[in-house]
Amino acid sequence: MNGADHGDEATFAALPPARGRGFAETWWGRAWLRTLEDSALDGRQLRQGRARARAGAVGAVTVRPGRITAVVTDRDGTAHRADVLVQELSDGDWQRFAATAAARAGHVAALLDRDVPPYLVEDAAAVGVDLLPGMGDLEAECGCGAWDHCPHTAALCYQVARLLDRDPFVLLLARGRGERWLLAELTAGGTAAAGADARAGAGSGGPAGVRADEAFAMGGILPALPGPPPVPEDAGEPPSLVTGDDNTDGTGGTDGTGGSPGAGGGGTGGGAVDPAALEVLAADAAVRARRMLAEALGAVPAAPADDRPPDVRRDAVRLAATTAAAVPAVVARLAAGTGRDAADMAAAVRAWRLGGAAGLAVLEEECTPAPDVLARAEALLARAWDAPAGDSPAVVPSGDSPAGDRPTADRPTGRAGGGSTSGGAAGNGDGRPALRSLGGGRWEVPGAGAQLRLGCDGRWWPYRRLDGRWTPAGPADHDPGAVLAGLLEGDDLG
Incomplete structure (x- = not known):
């Protein structure tokens, strides 16, 4: 029986222009184009056809066994009917193909998934x-009178490659059989194979089949799945990508053309891949993958969910503080890429190492407390200094703090400090440091180069002024007295 007698036909609406993309993304779409390009005699006609297809000049495409048809429009608006004749497979070919496909469940599943x-x-x-057409299997017919592939039939073939990417059954239909026939054959072939197996089993004295409930019950006697893999002790080291000719210190290449671009200056090879930076990214990916595996297996508690949007500047500091710390050129590149100078990046890295993302936020952002939170914070500051009653540090309110006298406490708490004024801190004449509110959850000890910052998480952070900039001086604490005492006594990491 000829495939055309099945009455299968499919029409596909015109596709939009294909600017900026290839015509074939799947392997069978690329195979179709290889056949076209290998069989065409005039490469110039193909290039013109590809341009017409890319411009969206191919109308609706009709596919039937042995023939593909569409109307293609020239630049001047002239329309031509273009046909591509496809060599059909014989009835015997289709029967062998259907039997081959039905014999393996993977083949059937792939076809049902349109693959x-x-x-x-x-x-x-x-x-x-041979499912894919070969040399001589594609013939061209066009209203323009060309005897070989012209720009119109070539444009049609390029458009068919896009259709094949979406639905490979287009190829099977052009070769002689439609989807309905093939699926019916696969169903019939699977049923016949199952019946033959059952008959063979019965003829040999074996069971004619297995009941469904018995098949499910066998699950209880099957061996258990293997246990999960152990979590690696560490993430491992990525392979080294730096060769003897690479220079990633940003001081200039060996040939005088400069070092790696963006890795600390001197690079002139714009767009070149920096091996050291690539190694850093690979190592970071390995660390994060190990952490995710450990969390999935319950080896470590899951990290708190971060509902903040991704932030390139924050992630650059994380990389500089962890994976890239030993590669100065990469740290410099991260700083330059996020608009920081070396000192800014050093302070940000220090903040990250002391408190992660929360520590960095305290450095670079202001957390303005609500009025009630601010009142509690200043009251806590006033009674946190370990000194006789009435000798708590003087808190000078700012414009955003409640009016009135500074708070006092009946029973001071915190670490011993005794009102030390180390560092030249201004006090009240009795050794107690004065704190001036700067707003935004920040308090300064005038003249001491010391500052307390209240983070949005309720913890207090010590800051010291070094080289004209405020720098994190140590880890955070929920007790402002402990933080302030350590800061004034020089008991910090600065």
């Missing part, structure tokens, strides 16, 4: 069925 995997094509070729 034509290479191993199905290879198995079909093993029984003498």
Whole structure:
């Protein structure tokens, strides 16, 4: 029976222009184009056809066994009917293909998923069925009168490659059989194979089949799945990508053209890949993957969910403080890429190492407390200094703090400090440091180069003024007295 007698036909609406993309993304779409390009005699006609297809000049495409048709429009608006004749497979070819496909569940599943995997094509070729057209299997007919592939038929073929990417059954229909026939054959072939197996089993004294409830019950006697893999002790080291000719210190290349671009200056090879930076990214990915595996296996508690949007500047500091710390050129590149100078990046890295993302936020952002939170904070500051009653540090309110006298406490708490004024801190004449509110959850000890910052998480952070900039001086604490005492006594990491 000829494939055309099945009455299968499909029409696909015109596709939009294909500017900026290839015509074939799947392997079978690329195979179709290889056949076109190998069989065409005039490469110039193909290039013109590709340009017409890319411009969206191909109208609706009709596919039927042995023939593909569309109307293609020239630049001047002239329309031509273009046909591509496809060599059909014989009835015997289709029967062998259907039997081959039905014999393996993977083939059937792939076809039902509208996929034509290479191993199905290879198995079909093993029984003498070539699904993909070869040399001589595509012939051109066009209203423009050309005898070989002209720009119109070439444009049609390029458009068909886009259709094949979406639905490989287009190829099977052009080769002679439609989807309905193929699915019916696969169903019939699977049923016949199951019946033959049952008959063979019955004829040999074996069971004619297995009941569904018995098949499910067998799950209880199957061996258990293997246990999860152990979590690696560490993330491992990525392979080294730096060769003897690479220079990633930003001081200039060996040939006088400069070092790696963006890695600390001197690079002139714009767009070149920096091996050291790539190694840093690979190592960071390995660390994060190990952490995710450990969390999935319950080896470590899951990290708190971060509902903040991704932030390039924050992630650059994380990389500089962890994976890239030993590669100064990469740290410099991260700083330059996020608009920081070396001192800014050093302070940000220090903040990250002391408190992660929360520590960095305290450095670079202001957390303005609500009025009630601010009142509690200043009251806590006033009674946190370990000194006789009435000798708590003087808190000078700012414009955003409640009016009135500074708070006092009946029973002071905190670490011993005794009102030390180390560092030249201004006090009240009795050794107690004065704190001036700067707003935004920040308090300064005038003349001491010391500052307390209240983070949005309720913890207090010590800051010291070094080289004209405020720098994190140590880890955070929920007790402002302990933080302030350590800061004034010089008991910090600065």
